Amino acid sequence: MKSTAHAVGHLLWAAWPPLLTVLVICVIWGLCHYVFEIPAYLVPTPLAVGQTAWESREPLALGGLRTALTALAGFGVAAIGGVILGAMMGTSRMLTRGLYPITTLLQTVPLVAIAPLLVVWFGYGPPSAIAAAAIAAIFPVIANTVDGLRSVDPGLSELFSQLRAKPGQRWRLLALPSSLPGIITGLRIAAGLAVIGTLIGEFVGGYSGENASLGMIILSAMRQSRTDLVFAAVGFAAVVGFALFGVVNAAGWLLLHTWHPSAQGGGSLAAWK
Template identity: 35%
Template sequence: MTPPDEALPQERRFLGLSAGTWPRILAPLVMGLLLLGGWEWAVRHFAVPAYIVPGPVQIAQTLVKDWPTLSGSLAVTLRITLLALLVAVSAGVALSVLFSQSKWVEMTFLPYAVMLQVTPVVAIAPLIIIWVDNVQASLLICAWIVAFFPIVSNTTIGLNSTDRNLVDLFRLYGATRWQTLVQLRLPAAMPFFLAGLRISGGLSLIGAIVAEFVAGTGGASSGLAYRILESGYQLQIPRMFAALALISFSGVVIFLALSLVSHLMLRRWHESALKKDR
Protein backbone atom coordinates (compact mmCIF):
# COMPACT_ATOMS: atom_id res chain seq x y z
CA MET A 1 0.00 0.00 0.00
CA THR A 2 1.37 3.44 -0.94
CA PRO A 3 1.99 5.78 2.03
CA PRO A 4 -0.15 8.94 1.96
CA ASP A 5 2.82 11.27 1.41
CA GLU A 6 4.15 9.20 -1.49
CA ALA A 7 0.77 9.38 -3.23
CA LEU A 8 0.99 13.17 -3.39
CA PRO A 9 2.22 14.84 -6.58
CA GLN A 10 5.88 15.80 -6.61
CA GLU A 11 5.02 19.52 -6.52
CA ARG A 12 2.88 19.18 -3.43
CA ARG A 13 5.46 17.05 -1.67
CA PHE A 14 8.07 19.73 -2.37
CA LEU A 15 5.84 22.38 -0.81
CA GLY A 16 5.17 20.14 2.18
CA LEU A 17 1.39 20.23 1.64
CA SER A 18 0.63 16.92 3.30
CA ALA A 19 -2.39 16.17 5.43
CA GLY A 20 -0.48 17.06 8.58
CA THR A 21 0.54 20.47 7.26
CA TRP A 22 -2.89 22.02 6.88
CA PRO A 23 -3.74 22.02 10.62
CA ARG A 24 -0.52 23.95 11.31
CA ILE A 25 -1.67 26.60 8.84
CA LEU A 26 -5.39 26.67 9.56
CA ALA A 27 -5.28 26.50 13.39
CA PRO A 28 -3.36 29.77 13.97
CA LEU A 29 -5.18 31.41 11.05
CA VAL A 30 -8.61 30.62 12.50
CA MET A 31 -7.51 31.67 15.98
CA GLY A 32 -6.17 34.97 14.61
CA LEU A 33 -9.44 35.68 12.80
CA LEU A 34 -11.41 34.91 15.96
CA LEU A 35 -9.23 37.24 18.03
CA LEU A 36 -9.53 40.05 15.48
CA GLY A 37 -13.27 39.53 15.24
CA GLY A 38 -13.63 39.63 19.03
CA TRP A 39 -11.48 42.75 19.18
CA GLU A 40 -13.60 44.51 16.55
CA TRP A 41 -16.83 43.47 18.27
CA ALA A 42 -15.62 44.69 21.69
CA VAL A 43 -14.56 48.07 20.30
CA ARG A 44 -17.91 48.60 18.58
CA HIS A 45 -20.04 47.17 21.37
CA PHE A 46 -18.46 49.23 24.14
CA ALA A 47 -17.99 52.31 21.91
CA VAL A 48 -14.29 52.57 22.70
CA PRO A 49 -12.86 55.80 21.23
CA ALA A 50 -10.25 55.41 18.50
CA TYR A 51 -7.76 57.52 20.45
CA ILE A 52 -7.74 54.80 23.14
CA VAL A 53 -8.00 51.52 21.20
CA PRO A 54 -8.92 51.47 17.50
CA GLY A 55 -10.51 48.44 15.94
CA PRO A 56 -8.79 46.17 13.40
CA VAL A 57 -10.90 47.60 10.57
CA GLN A 58 -9.83 51.17 11.34
CA ILE A 59 -6.21 50.06 11.70
CA ALA A 60 -6.38 48.41 8.27
CA GLN A 61 -7.93 51.54 6.78
CA THR A 62 -5.17 53.68 8.33
CA LEU A 63 -2.55 51.29 7.00
CA VAL A 64 -3.90 51.70 3.48
CA LYS A 65 -4.30 55.47 3.79
CA ASP A 66 -0.84 56.10 5.27
CA TRP A 67 0.96 53.41 3.30
CA PRO A 68 3.21 55.85 1.36
CA THR A 69 4.63 57.13 4.66
CA LEU A 70 4.67 53.84 6.55
CA SER A 71 6.20 51.87 3.67
CA GLY A 72 9.18 54.22 3.53
CA SER A 73 9.73 53.87 7.27
CA LEU A 74 9.35 50.10 6.96
CA ALA A 75 12.08 50.02 4.32
CA VAL A 76 14.42 52.00 6.62
CA THR A 77 13.82 49.65 9.56
CA LEU A 78 14.19 46.51 7.46
CA ARG A 79 17.41 47.77 5.90
CA ILE A 80 18.96 48.29 9.33
CA THR A 81 17.63 44.91 10.49
CA LEU A 82 18.99 42.91 7.56
CA LEU A 83 22.35 44.68 7.56
CA ALA A 84 22.73 44.06 11.30
CA LEU A 85 21.85 40.40 10.81
CA LEU A 86 24.38 40.09 7.96
CA VAL A 87 27.15 41.67 10.04
CA ALA A 88 26.22 39.53 13.06
CA VAL A 89 26.40 36.35 10.98
CA SER A 90 29.73 37.28 9.37
CA ALA A 91 31.42 38.38 12.59
CA GLY A 92 29.78 35.70 14.74
CA VAL A 93 30.78 32.76 12.53
CA ALA A 94 34.33 34.09 12.11
CA LEU A 95 34.73 34.53 15.87
CA SER A 96 33.24 31.09 16.57
CA VAL A 97 35.75 29.49 14.20
CA LEU A 98 38.57 31.23 16.07
CA PHE A 99 37.11 30.02 19.38
CA SER A 100 37.01 26.43 18.11
CA GLN A 101 40.62 26.59 16.92
CA SER A 102 42.11 28.11 20.04
CA LYS A 103 40.96 27.76 23.63
CA TRP A 104 43.08 30.76 24.57
CA VAL A 105 41.17 32.95 22.09
CA GLU A 106 37.86 31.65 23.47
CA MET A 107 38.86 32.26 27.10
CA THR A 108 40.08 35.76 26.20
CA PHE A 109 37.20 37.09 24.13
CA LEU A 110 34.10 35.11 25.15
CA PRO A 111 33.57 37.09 28.39
CA TYR A 112 33.40 40.30 26.35
CA ALA A 113 30.82 38.76 24.03
CA VAL A 114 28.79 37.86 27.12
CA MET A 115 29.11 41.44 28.35
CA LEU A 116 27.63 42.70 25.09
CA GLN A 117 24.72 40.30 25.51
CA VAL A 118 23.85 41.11 29.12
CA THR A 119 24.18 44.90 28.76
CA PRO A 120 20.77 46.38 27.82
CA VAL A 121 21.04 48.02 24.43
CA VAL A 122 18.65 50.76 25.55
CA ALA A 123 21.27 51.77 28.14
CA ILE A 124 24.21 52.03 25.74
CA ALA A 125 22.37 53.21 22.63
CA PRO A 126 22.51 56.91 23.67
CA LEU A 127 26.29 56.63 24.05
CA ILE A 128 26.69 54.97 20.67
CA ILE A 129 24.56 57.64 19.01
CA ILE A 130 26.70 60.35 20.64
CA TRP A 131 30.02 58.72 19.71
CA VAL A 132 29.11 57.82 16.10
CA ASP A 133 28.43 60.79 13.85
CA ASN A 134 26.46 58.80 11.24
CA VAL A 135 22.97 58.03 12.53
CA GLN A 136 22.47 55.00 10.28
CA ALA A 137 25.80 53.54 11.40
CA SER A 138 24.88 54.02 15.06
CA LEU A 139 21.53 52.28 14.51
CA LEU A 140 23.34 49.44 12.76
CA ILE A 141 25.77 49.02 15.67
CA CYS A 142 22.94 48.90 18.21
CA ALA A 143 21.01 46.29 16.23
CA TRP A 144 24.21 44.27 15.68
CA ILE A 145 24.97 44.16 19.41
CA VAL A 146 21.60 42.53 20.09
CA ALA A 147 21.83 40.00 17.25
CA PHE A 148 25.50 39.06 17.65
CA PHE A 149 25.62 36.78 20.70
CA PRO A 150 23.16 34.01 19.64
CA ILE A 151 25.22 33.41 16.50
CA VAL A 152 28.48 33.23 18.46
CA SER A 153 27.07 31.09 21.25
CA ASN A 154 25.21 28.55 19.13
CA THR A 155 27.90 28.20 16.47
CA THR A 156 30.64 27.77 19.07
CA ILE A 157 28.64 25.04 20.81
CA GLY A 158 28.09 23.33 17.47
CA LEU A 159 31.77 23.45 16.53
CA ASN A 160 32.78 22.09 19.94
CA SER A 161 30.13 19.33 19.84
CA THR A 162 31.66 17.48 16.89
CA ASP A 163 31.89 13.73 17.46
CA ARG A 164 35.33 13.05 18.91
CA ASN A 165 35.50 9.69 17.18
CA LEU A 166 35.09 11.38 13.81
CA VAL A 167 37.73 13.95 14.73
CA ASP A 168 40.13 11.12 15.60
CA LEU A 169 39.27 9.40 12.33
CA PHE A 170 40.12 12.53 10.35
CA ARG A 171 43.37 12.84 12.27
CA LEU A 172 44.16 9.16 11.61
CA TYR A 173 43.80 9.71 7.87
CA GLY A 174 46.12 12.71 8.00
CA ALA A 175 43.53 15.45 7.46
CA THR A 176 44.77 18.97 8.07
CA ARG A 177 43.10 21.28 10.58
CA TRP A 178 41.51 23.22 7.70
CA GLN A 179 40.11 20.02 6.13
CA THR A 180 38.71 18.91 9.48
CA LEU A 181 37.08 22.31 9.96
CA VAL A 182 35.51 22.55 6.51
CA GLN A 183 34.50 18.92 5.99
CA LEU A 184 33.55 17.91 9.53
CA ARG A 185 33.18 20.67 12.13
CA LEU A 186 31.27 23.22 10.06
CA PRO A 187 28.68 20.72 8.71
CA ALA A 188 28.21 19.32 12.23
CA ALA A 189 27.66 22.84 13.58
CA MET A 190 25.14 23.81 10.88
CA PRO A 191 21.98 22.94 12.91
CA PHE A 192 23.28 24.95 15.87
CA PHE A 193 24.14 27.90 13.64
CA LEU A 194 20.71 27.87 11.97
CA ALA A 195 18.99 27.78 15.37
CA GLY A 196 20.98 30.85 16.41
CA LEU A 197 20.19 32.50 13.10
CA ARG A 198 16.45 32.22 13.70
CA ILE A 199 16.88 33.82 17.11
CA SER A 200 19.13 36.59 15.81
CA GLY A 201 16.68 37.45 13.02
CA GLY A 202 14.08 38.61 15.52
CA LEU A 203 16.62 40.19 17.83
CA SER A 204 18.08 42.29 15.02
CA LEU A 205 14.61 43.74 14.39
CA ILE A 206 14.20 44.44 18.12
CA GLY A 207 17.61 46.11 18.23
CA ALA A 208 16.78 48.30 15.25
CA ILE A 209 13.47 49.40 16.80
CA VAL A 210 15.06 50.17 20.18
CA ALA A 211 17.85 52.15 18.52
CA GLU A 212 15.34 54.15 16.49
CA PHE A 213 13.39 54.95 19.65
CA VAL A 214 16.52 56.30 21.31
CA ALA A 215 17.75 58.17 18.23
CA GLY A 216 14.35 59.70 17.45
CA THR A 217 15.51 60.49 13.91
CA GLY A 218 12.94 62.18 11.71
CA GLY A 219 12.81 63.04 8.05
CA ALA A 220 13.56 60.69 5.20
CA SER A 221 15.66 58.37 7.39
CA SER A 222 12.95 57.77 9.99
CA GLY A 223 11.95 54.18 10.73
CA LEU A 224 8.80 52.67 12.15
CA ALA A 225 9.82 53.43 15.74
CA TYR A 226 9.87 57.13 14.96
CA ARG A 227 6.44 56.84 13.34
CA ILE A 228 5.15 55.31 16.59
CA LEU A 229 6.60 58.20 18.61
CA GLU A 230 5.26 60.74 16.16
CA SER A 231 1.79 59.18 16.21
CA GLY A 232 1.77 59.15 19.99
CA TYR A 233 2.65 62.85 20.18
CA GLN A 234 -0.10 63.68 17.68
CA LEU A 235 -2.63 61.25 19.23
CA GLN A 236 -2.92 59.40 15.91
CA ILE A 237 -3.42 56.08 17.67
CA PRO A 238 -4.67 54.15 14.59
CA ARG A 239 -1.41 55.01 12.81
CA MET A 240 0.54 53.87 15.87
CA PHE A 241 -1.24 50.52 15.80
CA ALA A 242 -0.65 50.27 12.04
CA ALA A 243 3.09 50.76 12.58
CA LEU A 244 3.04 48.15 15.36
CA ALA A 245 1.25 45.73 13.01
CA LEU A 246 3.95 46.24 10.38
CA ILE A 247 6.67 45.54 12.95
CA SER A 248 4.96 42.35 14.12
CA PHE A 249 4.32 41.19 10.57
CA SER A 250 7.95 41.87 9.63
CA GLY A 251 9.17 39.82 12.58
CA VAL A 252 6.94 36.89 11.61
CA VAL A 253 8.10 37.04 7.98
CA ILE A 254 11.77 37.12 9.04
CA PHE A 255 11.28 34.12 11.33
CA LEU A 256 9.40 32.14 8.66
CA ALA A 257 11.99 32.96 6.01
CA LEU A 258 14.87 31.84 8.24
CA SER A 259 12.92 28.73 9.28
CA LEU A 260 12.46 27.88 5.60
CA VAL A 261 16.18 28.34 4.98
CA SER A 262 16.91 26.06 7.93
CA HIS A 263 14.49 23.41 6.67
CA LEU A 264 15.88 23.46 3.13
CA MET A 265 19.46 23.10 4.38
CA LEU A 266 18.73 20.30 6.86
CA ARG A 267 15.81 18.38 5.39
CA ARG A 268 17.89 15.71 3.62
CA TRP A 269 20.23 14.73 6.44
CA HIS A 270 19.46 16.06 9.92
CA GLU A 271 17.01 14.47 12.35
CA SER A 272 15.42 17.80 13.30
CA ALA A 273 14.16 18.34 9.73
CA LEU A 274 13.38 14.75 8.69
CA LYS A 275 9.77 13.63 8.76
CA LYS A 276 9.00 11.47 11.75
CA ASP A 277 7.45 8.04 11.24
CA ARG A 278 3.86 7.90 12.41
Protein backbone atom coordinates in the same frame (compact mmCIF):
# COMPACT_ATOMS: atom_id res chain seq x y z
CA MET B 1 4.94 22.38 -11.58
CA LYS B 2 3.79 19.66 -9.28
CA SER B 3 6.22 20.75 -6.58
CA THR B 4 5.09 24.40 -6.85
CA ALA B 5 1.46 23.36 -6.39
CA HIS B 6 2.61 21.20 -3.50
CA ALA B 7 4.45 24.15 -1.93
CA VAL B 8 1.43 26.45 -2.24
CA GLY B 9 -0.77 23.76 -0.74
CA HIS B 10 1.66 23.33 2.12
CA LEU B 11 1.74 27.11 2.70
CA LEU B 12 -2.07 27.29 2.87
CA TRP B 13 -2.14 24.28 5.14
CA ALA B 14 0.42 25.98 7.44
CA ALA B 15 -1.15 29.44 7.25
CA TRP B 16 -4.82 28.88 8.03
CA PRO B 17 -4.58 28.08 11.77
CA PRO B 18 -2.59 31.25 12.68
CA LEU B 19 -4.81 33.36 10.37
CA LEU B 20 -7.90 31.96 12.11
CA THR B 21 -6.31 32.79 15.48
CA VAL B 22 -5.73 36.40 14.38
CA LEU B 23 -9.33 36.65 13.16
CA VAL B 24 -10.69 35.32 16.47
CA ILE B 25 -8.52 37.79 18.43
CA CYS B 26 -9.78 40.69 16.26
CA VAL B 27 -13.40 39.67 16.84
CA ILE B 28 -12.88 39.43 20.63
CA TRP B 29 -10.95 42.73 20.57
CA GLY B 30 -13.79 44.47 18.65
CA LEU B 31 -16.40 43.02 20.99
CA CYS B 32 -14.49 44.17 24.10
CA HIS B 33 -14.27 47.62 22.57
CA TYR B 34 -18.01 47.69 22.05
CA VAL B 35 -18.94 46.20 25.45
CA PHE B 36 -16.47 48.12 27.69
CA GLU B 37 -16.52 51.37 25.66
CA ILE B 38 -12.71 51.72 25.58
CA PRO B 39 -11.66 55.17 24.29
CA ALA B 40 -9.92 55.09 20.88
CA TYR B 41 -6.81 56.95 22.12
CA LEU B 42 -6.13 54.02 24.50
CA VAL B 43 -6.94 51.14 22.15
CA PRO B 44 -8.37 51.72 18.66
CA THR B 45 -10.78 49.24 17.10
CA PRO B 46 -9.35 46.61 14.73
CA LEU B 47 -11.28 48.29 11.91
CA ALA B 48 -9.74 51.70 12.68
CA VAL B 49 -6.27 50.15 12.68
CA GLY B 50 -6.98 48.50 9.35
CA GLN B 51 -8.27 51.76 7.91
CA THR B 52 -5.21 53.73 9.11
CA ALA B 53 -2.88 51.04 7.76
CA TRP B 54 -4.54 51.33 4.35
CA GLU B 55 -4.54 55.15 4.34
CA SER B 56 -0.90 55.38 5.43
CA ARG B 57 0.18 52.40 3.36
CA GLU B 58 2.79 54.36 1.45
CA PRO B 59 4.86 55.81 4.35
CA LEU B 60 4.35 52.58 6.30
CA ALA B 61 5.56 50.38 3.45
CA LEU B 62 8.52 52.66 2.75
CA GLY B 63 9.35 52.85 6.46
CA GLY B 64 8.97 49.07 6.67
CA LEU B 65 11.38 48.64 3.78
CA ARG B 66 13.95 50.93 5.43
CA THR B 67 13.60 49.06 8.72
CA ALA B 68 13.85 45.73 6.92
CA LEU B 69 17.04 46.73 5.08
CA THR B 70 18.57 48.08 8.29
CA ALA B 71 17.64 44.91 10.17
CA LEU B 72 19.03 42.78 7.34
CA ALA B 73 22.33 44.69 7.41
CA GLY B 74 22.54 44.36 11.20
CA PHE B 75 21.65 40.68 10.96
CA GLY B 76 24.37 40.21 8.34
CA VAL B 77 26.99 41.83 10.56
CA ALA B 78 25.84 39.69 13.51
CA ALA B 79 25.79 36.50 11.43
CA ILE B 80 29.26 36.94 9.90
CA GLY B 81 30.84 38.43 13.03
CA GLY B 82 29.13 35.90 15.30
CA VAL B 83 30.24 32.87 13.28
CA ILE B 84 33.83 34.20 13.06
CA LEU B 85 33.99 35.03 16.79
CA GLY B 86 32.27 31.75 17.69
CA ALA B 87 34.67 29.82 15.46
CA MET B 88 37.66 31.48 17.13
CA MET B 89 36.28 30.65 20.57
CA GLY B 90 35.35 27.11 19.55
CA THR B 91 38.94 26.47 18.48
CA SER B 92 40.90 28.08 21.27
CA ARG B 93 40.23 27.65 25.00
CA MET B 94 42.30 30.75 25.74
CA LEU B 95 40.19 32.94 23.44
CA THR B 96 37.00 31.53 24.95
CA ARG B 97 38.17 32.45 28.41
CA GLY B 98 39.09 35.93 27.25
CA LEU B 99 36.12 36.74 25.04
CA TYR B 100 33.13 34.77 26.27
CA PRO B 101 32.58 36.73 29.52
CA ILE B 102 32.76 39.99 27.55
CA THR B 103 30.14 38.88 25.05
CA THR B 104 27.94 37.67 27.90
CA LEU B 105 28.33 41.09 29.51
CA LEU B 106 27.34 42.68 26.20
CA GLN B 107 24.27 40.46 26.25
CA THR B 108 23.22 41.49 29.76
CA VAL B 109 23.66 45.27 29.36
CA PRO B 110 20.29 46.58 28.13
CA LEU B 111 20.49 47.78 24.55
CA VAL B 112 18.45 50.91 25.34
CA ALA B 113 21.23 51.96 27.71
CA ILE B 114 23.94 51.86 25.03
CA ALA B 115 21.81 53.01 22.08
CA PRO B 116 22.49 56.74 22.74
CA LEU B 117 26.23 56.00 22.68
CA LEU B 118 25.82 54.32 19.31
CA VAL B 119 24.21 57.52 17.98
CA VAL B 120 27.21 59.46 19.28
CA TRP B 121 29.60 57.08 17.52
CA PHE B 122 27.77 56.33 14.30
CA GLY B 123 25.56 59.40 13.88
CA TYR B 124 21.84 59.63 13.21
CA GLY B 125 20.12 57.36 10.69
CA PRO B 126 20.73 53.77 9.60
CA PRO B 127 24.37 53.25 10.77
CA SER B 128 23.54 53.49 14.47
CA ALA B 129 20.45 51.32 13.99
CA ILE B 130 22.54 48.71 12.14
CA ALA B 131 24.99 48.71 15.05
CA ALA B 132 22.12 48.32 17.55
CA ALA B 133 20.67 45.43 15.52
CA ALA B 134 24.07 43.71 15.31
CA ILE B 135 24.67 44.04 19.06
CA ALA B 136 21.20 42.70 19.82
CA ALA B 137 21.58 39.73 17.48
CA ILE B 138 25.20 38.61 17.79
CA PHE B 139 25.11 36.73 21.09
CA PRO B 140 22.96 33.74 20.09
CA VAL B 141 25.07 33.31 16.94
CA ILE B 142 28.30 33.21 18.96
CA ALA B 143 26.87 30.92 21.65
CA ASN B 144 25.38 28.44 19.18
CA THR B 145 28.49 28.39 16.99
CA VAL B 146 30.68 27.64 20.03
CA ASP B 147 28.23 24.95 21.14
CA GLY B 148 28.11 23.42 17.67
CA LEU B 149 31.89 23.28 17.41
CA ARG B 150 32.20 21.70 20.85
CA SER B 151 29.67 19.00 20.07
CA VAL B 152 31.54 17.48 17.13
CA ASP B 153 31.14 13.70 17.41
CA PRO B 154 34.32 12.41 19.15
CA GLY B 155 34.16 9.23 17.05
CA LEU B 156 34.30 11.25 13.82
CA SER B 157 37.05 13.38 15.31
CA GLU B 158 39.08 10.22 15.99
CA LEU B 159 38.40 9.04 12.44
CA PHE B 160 39.85 12.30 11.10
CA SER B 161 42.91 11.85 13.33
CA GLN B 162 43.39 8.31 12.07
CA LEU B 163 43.12 9.56 8.47
CA ARG B 164 45.76 12.19 9.31
CA ALA B 165 43.56 15.15 8.34
CA LYS B 166 45.24 18.56 8.31
CA PRO B 167 43.76 21.31 10.54
CA GLY B 168 42.20 23.08 7.55
CA GLN B 169 40.57 19.88 6.29
CA ARG B 170 39.29 19.05 9.74
CA TRP B 171 37.68 22.51 9.79
CA ARG B 172 36.11 22.41 6.38
CA LEU B 173 35.03 18.78 6.23
CA LEU B 174 34.15 18.06 9.87
CA ALA B 175 33.82 21.03 12.23
CA LEU B 176 31.85 23.36 9.97
CA PRO B 177 29.23 20.85 8.74
CA SER B 178 28.89 19.43 12.29
CA SER B 179 28.15 22.85 13.76
CA LEU B 180 25.85 23.98 10.94
CA PRO B 181 22.61 22.92 12.70
CA GLY B 182 23.69 24.93 15.76
CA ILE B 183 24.64 27.95 13.67
CA ILE B 184 21.24 27.86 11.93
CA THR B 185 19.49 27.77 15.31
CA GLY B 186 21.52 30.80 16.41
CA LEU B 187 20.65 32.66 13.20
CA ARG B 188 16.92 31.95 13.67
CA ILE B 189 16.98 33.58 17.10
CA ALA B 190 19.18 36.38 15.75
CA ALA B 191 16.67 37.21 12.99
CA GLY B 192 13.98 38.23 15.49
CA LEU B 193 16.46 40.04 17.75
CA ALA B 194 17.86 42.04 14.81
CA VAL B 195 14.43 43.58 14.17
CA ILE B 196 14.02 44.46 17.87
CA GLY B 197 17.52 46.00 17.89
CA THR B 198 16.75 48.00 14.75
CA LEU B 199 13.58 49.46 16.27
CA ILE B 200 15.43 50.46 19.45
CA GLY B 201 18.17 52.04 17.35
CA GLU B 202 15.56 53.94 15.35
CA PHE B 203 13.76 55.14 18.49
CA VAL B 204 16.97 56.75 19.67
CA GLY B 205 18.59 57.90 16.45
CA GLY B 206 16.20 57.51 13.54
CA TYR B 207 15.33 60.16 10.95
CA SER B 208 11.88 61.69 11.14
CA GLY B 209 9.72 63.21 8.40
CA GLU B 210 10.22 62.12 4.78
CA ASN B 211 12.83 59.42 5.51
CA ALA B 212 11.15 58.01 8.58
CA SER B 213 11.58 54.32 9.28
CA LEU B 214 9.09 52.26 11.30
CA GLY B 215 10.71 53.06 14.67
CA MET B 216 10.40 56.80 14.06
CA ILE B 217 6.84 56.46 12.70
CA ILE B 218 5.87 54.65 15.93
CA LEU B 219 7.56 57.30 18.06
CA SER B 220 6.03 60.33 16.31
CA ALA B 221 2.57 58.69 16.20
CA MET B 222 2.83 58.19 19.98
CA ARG B 223 3.66 61.86 20.49
CA GLN B 224 0.55 62.80 18.50
CA SER B 225 -1.55 60.23 20.42
CA ARG B 226 -2.26 58.47 17.11
CA THR B 227 -2.65 55.07 18.74
CA ASP B 228 -4.18 53.63 15.56
CA LEU B 229 -1.03 54.51 13.61
CA VAL B 230 1.15 52.99 16.35
CA PHE B 231 -0.80 49.75 16.05
CA ALA B 232 -0.56 49.77 12.26
CA ALA B 233 3.21 50.44 12.35
CA VAL B 234 3.73 47.68 14.93
CA GLY B 235 1.86 45.36 12.58
CA PHE B 236 4.25 46.29 9.75
CA ALA B 237 7.25 45.73 12.09
CA ALA B 238 5.89 42.26 12.88
CA VAL B 239 5.68 41.49 9.16
CA VAL B 240 9.32 42.61 8.73
CA GLY B 241 10.45 40.34 11.59
CA PHE B 242 8.41 37.45 10.25
CA ALA B 243 9.85 37.87 6.76
CA LEU B 244 13.46 37.87 8.00
CA PHE B 245 12.78 34.83 10.16
CA GLY B 246 11.18 33.11 7.16
CA VAL B 247 14.20 33.75 4.94
CA VAL B 248 16.60 32.33 7.57
CA ASN B 249 14.35 29.34 8.12
CA ALA B 250 14.17 28.61 4.40
CA ALA B 251 17.95 28.90 4.04
CA GLY B 252 18.40 26.54 7.00
CA TRP B 253 16.01 24.03 5.49
CA LEU B 254 17.85 24.14 2.16
CA LEU B 255 21.17 23.45 3.90
CA LEU B 256 20.00 20.75 6.30
CA HIS B 257 16.99 18.90 4.90
CA THR B 258 19.01 16.21 3.15
CA TRP B 259 20.63 14.87 6.29
CA HIS B 260 19.74 16.51 9.60
CA PRO B 261 16.74 15.20 11.60
CA SER B 262 15.74 18.74 12.72
CA ALA B 263 14.94 19.69 9.11
CA GLN B 264 13.18 16.45 8.20
CA GLY B 265 10.23 16.92 10.52
CA GLY B 266 11.29 13.73 12.21
CA GLY B 267 13.33 14.65 15.29
CA SER B 268 12.78 12.90 18.59
CA LEU B 269 9.79 15.17 19.30
CA ALA B 270 7.87 13.61 16.41
CA ALA B 271 7.54 10.45 18.48
CA TRP B 272 5.69 12.39 21.19
CA LYS B 273 2.64 13.10 19.07
